[in-house]
Amino acid sequence: MTREIELRPLTATAFAPFGDVLEPDGQPDKMINEGNCGRFHDRARLFFGPGGEAGISIFDAGARELPYRFDLVERHPLGSQAFLPMGGTRSIFIVCPDEDGVPGAPLAFLGNAGQGVNILANTWHGVCTPLDDRGVYAVVDWIGSEPNLQEYRFDAAWTVVG
């Protein structure tokens, strides 16, 4: 089995099994601010499990480059996790289907500047991966004191190629 992953475009349809793409896509649900602003309403399937609540944190992540090699993914059983890039950087969003409690072969999506994602609760995903530049992200996720991080290390590394 090849361990190379082709980077694919980040589209709502392709990403839907893993989460939501957050961008102004299509027609806004309504115009606000006296017609100057389109509101695309309630576009994320958020979940915040018991014992905690929604919070906003800031992630400041070092640049990664292609080819990007990794062997670690993680998931959060207690809540969804949205990554909202704030500085205009591009991102690699890596996700995996679940196969009986362990991650299957990863997929890698290229997020352009202005594209965020919301990753569904309990969905395997890669770490924060800004492409070519340092990336600052607002992260909306579950805040609480119970353990909410499951990590999985693959036996062999995967490599995302351009």
Add this chain to the structure above:
Amino acid sequence: MTREIELRPLTATAFAPFGDVLEPDGQPDKMINEGNCGRFHDRARLFFGPGGEAGISIFDAGARELPYRFDLVERHPLGSQAFLPMGGTRSIFIVCPDEDGVPGAPLAFLGNAGQGVNILANTWHGVCTPLDDRGVYAVVDWIGSEPNLQEYRFDAAWTVVG
């Protein structure tokens, strides 16, 4: 009374009575992702009132320029509202102290690329105001069916100057 407002720097201290500045400021609370990413943990005073819940929407707002003239502000009694600029644009964030249920003289803060804000529930604020370029924002606010918008129009317009 002058109706001109000087644009001031967006700092956590100056903005605190109205909300939170969301940016990587100071030392991260912890390092994650094998040391590649700083997490500034739970930095927003979120509130989502009864009858609704947290959601993420996308705002796509037309460019504004200085001097920026406005007479309309608004507030949301049922929840906080975070504006997270996604494309690298700068923003003007306008807020007002409350004076017996009506807004007092506005303040205008210049948000640089990579600076978001969370506006506290029931706090008077201006509409979405990207500076010089179109702005795309992820907005974290209360989603529900009850009325959550109070608007106030000043008798005379204010002008934000650079």
